[in-house]
Structure formats: structure tokens, C-alpha cells
Amino acid sequence: MKIFNVIKALTTGLLLATSCSALSHAGHGSNAPWEACEEKAINEDCSYTSHDKKATGTCQAMNKVLMCVRNKPLETLIDKATQPASAQKQSVKSLAKR
Amino acid sequence: MIKFNTPILTPLAVCILALSLAACNGSDAESTVVTETTTDEGTTTDTSTDFVVEVDPFNFESDALISSISTQTCTLSNGDEASCYKIDIAGAPSNYEIGVFCPQNITSTADEAGIWFDGSGEVYDITGDFILNLPILYNDSHWQLYDEGTGLVNVTDTQESCDGAARPNVEEQYQNHCVECSIDYVDGGISESFLIPISPVATTQNSSIGNANVGVALNGVVLAAPAPVDAILGAYTIAAFDDCAGHINLVAGYHYHGEAGCSQTQIQSDGHAAMMGYALDGFGILGMLNEDGLEPTDLDECRGHTDDTRGYHYHAADVSENMFIGCFKGATAR
Numbered sequence: 001m002k003i004f005n006v007i008k009a010l011t012t013g014l015l016l017a018t019s020c021s022a023l024s025h026a027g028h029g030s031n032a033p034w035e036a037c038e039e040k041a042i043n044e045d046c047s048y049t050s051h052d053k054k055a056t057g058t059c060q061a062m063n064k065v066l067m068c069v070r071n072k073p074l075e076t077l078i079d080k081a082t083q084p085a086s087a088q089k090q091s092v093k094s095l096a097k098r
Numbered sequence: 099m100i101k102f103n104t105p106i107l108t109p110l111a112v113c114i115l116a117l118s119l120a121a122c123n124g125s126d127a128e129s130t131v132v133t134e135t136t137t138d139e140g141t142t143t144d145t146s147t148d149f150v151v152e153v154d155p156f157n158f159e160s161d162a163l164i165s166s167i168s169t170q171t172c173t174l175s176n177g178d179e180a181s182c183y184k185i186d187i188a189g190a191p192s193n194y195e196i197g198v199f200c201p202q203n204i205t206s207t208a209d210e211a212g213i214w215f216d217g218s219g220e221v222y223d224i225t226g227d228f229i230l231n232l233p234i235l236y237n238d239s240h241w242q243l244y245d246e247g248t249g250l251v252n253v254t255d256t257q258e259s260c261d262g263a264a265r266p267n268v269e270e271q272y273q274n275h276c277v278e279c280s281i282d283y284v285d286g287g288i289s290e291s292f293l294i295p296i297s298p299v300a301t302t303q304n305s306s307i308g309n310a311n312v313g314v315a316l317n318g319v320v321l322a323a324p325a326p327v328d329a330i331l332g333a334y335t336i337a338a339f340d341d342c343a344g345h346i347n348l349v350a351g352y353h354y355h356g357e358a359g360c361s362q363t364q365i366q367s368d369g370h371a372a373m374m375g376y377a378l379d380g381f382g383i384l385g386m387l388n389e390d391g392l393e394p395t396d397l398d399e400c401r402g403h404t405d406d407t408r409g410y411h412y413h414a415a416d417v418s419e420n421m422f423i424g425c426f427k428g429a430t431a432r
């Protein structure tokens with residue numbers, strides 16, 4: 001019975017952990033520029049990924065809330081698994097030229 | 099009491115955890131970051147502010163202003179006394195008709211409505227499909243912007259509903275509405291005066307963007323601070339923009355929250371991105387991309403840099419980012 005309870009607690013914990021993880025991914029990504037600066041100071045470097053794009057910049061205050069302001073061209077993240085082997089060396093492609 | 103089938107559940111939980119972790123790390127594990135591959139190489143640039151170019155009143159479209167630009171003494175945010183231009187804008191674009199905002203029904207196409215962006219790097223056409231897809235996009239089943247029986251979209255189509263919804267504290271009755279206002283409610287536009295230092299003065303410490311305006315577009319439209327997306331989405335509303343990234347409320351009138359190319363009226367002869375406005379510190383704001391579609395790679399934290407032709411200037415962010423510049427490099431008029 002004791003072993004059963006331990007396994008039950010472990011299983012419940014794992015399921016809770018996975019559900020928290022799922023929730024953290026459940027958002028639409030609109031908070032990504034703000035979340036990227038949640039524990040940073042103004043002018044600190046930051047980056048975030050949203051909609052398969054990577055933005056790199058610094059934390060700046062907008063209406064008194066820090067958010068990541070991009071100052072490098074957007075890069076698009078390409079999943080290696082979806083690319084032919086010849087293209088896998090460059091898996092991030094700049095979006096600056098559109 | 100629920101009993102767990104441990105021989106099944108334990109491996110299952112481990113699998114779920116493993117899948118979850120893989121999902122969390124998948125993009126990092128499968129992708130390799132490389133440095134930028136494209137640069138705006140047409141001009142020699144740096145981020146110093148030694149070379150400044152004065153505000154040129156002739157850059158403004160003539161119909162953008164309701165009176166001639168005048169000069170007056172002003173006090174800047176760094177305490178300096180300076181000469182400023184007083185610029186009175188019409189509050190409506192001089193170079194195009196304000197476009198449509200909300201779709202009428204769930205079959206509307208992109209041509210029949212405007213756009214939406216929430217700062218996360220994506221611009222959405224507000225089509226009928228977009229309206230239908232909102233619960234998935236924002237992962238919240240409370241989104242219901244249309245009448246299931248008729249397919250008509252809930253639109254704030256009166257001045258009263260515009261007033262109640264086009265504000266940070268959206269009235270509850272206008273939740274689950276696409277928000278739009280007519281320019282007729284503000285008599286064709288709200289004129290506004292700006293004091294901008296004629297010769298921009300760079301400061302040692304950048305100034306943050308508050309909730310006030312960022313600058314003025316050359317076509318007579320206010321460049322506003324980022325739209326309060328949290329409040330808008332939190333009230334289950336879409337504060338629709340027209341295709342030029344502008345929308346209307348009864349306080350500010352028509353104003354921009356992003357640079358969609360509609361105010362880039364000053365084409366640069368050297369292929370540099372076109373000029374679209376001035377920030378309140380007097381530094382010019384130009385488009386994001388040059389004529390080859392390239393974005394500079396040497397922008398500072400305010401999204402500015404210097405070249406030999408334009409001095410220090412900003413490059414607007416992508417329209418999807420719900421902003422123009424990152425901060426003020428120069429002193430603004432008090």
C-alpha cells in the first residue's frame with residue numbers, strides 16, 4: 001500500500017508537471033516580448049521566439065513596463081526535421097529581406 | 099476513491115513528461131542560430147549622435163497641417179532652452195482615405211476588413227475566418243465575436259458603442275465585439291499641436307516611451323504609444339486597425355500604432371528606407387526596410403543609428419510589433 005501511495009503521488013506530480021508545462025505553452029505568444037524582460041533591467045539584452053521568428057534586442061520601458069525591443073533583423077526559425085539535409089546547416093534565416 | 103492502474107499510468111506519465119519536455123525544447127534542439135545574413139550595406143552607419151539633421155518643415159505633406167509651422171522658444175526635458183517648431187496636424191491622413199476596420203460577417207474576406215496585431219510578431223487580416231478562429235488563437239473559449247445564428251460579427255457601429263469600447267476600460271456590454279469608430283464621430287479628425295526641437299539634442303541617457311505619443315507622421319497622423327493589447331484582449335475585443343495600422347477613438351481620433359508604409363512620403367534618393375515622420379525629440383523616423391528590403395543590423399536600443407546623410411535617425415519597427423521606436427535618444431519639449 002505504501003508503494004502504491006508513493007507511485008500515485010509520483011504519477012500525480014508528473015501529470016501536474018506536464019499540465020503546467022502544457023499551460024505555459026498554451027498562450028498565443030503575445031506576451032513573449034514582455035516575458036523576455038520579466039527578470040531583466042532596462043537596456044539588458046533580450047530575445048524571444050514567437051510565430052517561428054526570433055527577435056533579438058534590449059529591454060526598454062513602454063508605458064512603464066519592460067518589453068523586448070528588437071534592434072536586429074527578425075530571424076525565422078526553421079525546423080531541421082522539415083528541411084532537406086542540404087539545407088540543415090542554416091536553420092535560422094533572416095527575415096530582413098522580404 | 100480513484101484507484102490508479104500503476105503499471106499503465108507510470109509509463110504513461112513518463113511518456114507525457116518526455117513529450118512535454120521535448121515540445122518545450124524542440125525548437126532549440128532542432129534549430130541552430132546563425133548570425134544575420136543580410137545587412138543594409140548601402141550607407142556607412144554608426145550609432146553615435148554627433149551628426150544631427152534639423153527638422154525640415156517641408157517634409158510634411160501640405161494637407162497634413164492645419165496651419166503653417168511656426169517657431170517658438172521651448173524648454174527641453176534636459177532643462178535646455180531651445181527653439182521648437184510648433185506643428186499643428188490635421189489628425190487625418192493627407193494621402194489616403196481611412197480604410198475599413200471590422201468585418202461584417204464570418205464570410206468576410208481580407209479586402210473587406212482591416213488588420214490586427216498584438217505585438218507578438220504577426221499581422222492578421224481580420225477575415226471571417228480570423229473571427230471564427232479567435233478561441234483557438236487566444237486559447238480561450240470565451241471568445242465569440244459573432245452571432246451564431248446569423249453569422250454577423252458584433253461590431254461597435256454606433257458612436258455610443260464606440261465610446262464604450264474604444265478605451266482601455268472596455269464597458270462590459272461591449273465584450274466580444276470588434277471595435278471600430280467612424281472618423282465622422284470626431285468631425286473628420288482631431289487636430290493636435292506638437293512642439294518639436296528644431297535641432298535635436300541627444301541626451302546622455304535615453305528616455306523611455308510612456309503612454310503618450312511618440313511622434314508625428316508626415317501625413318498628419320499621430321504616432322501613438324503601443325496599443326494596450328492586454329486590456330483590449332482581456333475584454334475580448336479586437337480594436338481593429340485599417341490596413342495602414344491606424345484606428346480611431348473619441349479622445350485621440352485617428353492614430354497609428356504601427357508603421358505599415360502609408361506615411362512613408364519622403365523617398366530617399368540613395369535607396370535608404372523612406373522617411374515617415376518625426377519623433378518628439380526631433381529625430382526622423384524612417385521605414386524599417388531599404389529599397390532592397392533590408393533592415394539595418396546596427397540599430398541601437400532605441401532603434402536608431404547615424405549615417406552621413408540623415409544624421410541620427412530611427413527606423414520604425416515592423417507593424418506587427420505594435421511600436422515605432424524603442425526609446426527617445428534626444429530631449430523632448432516639456
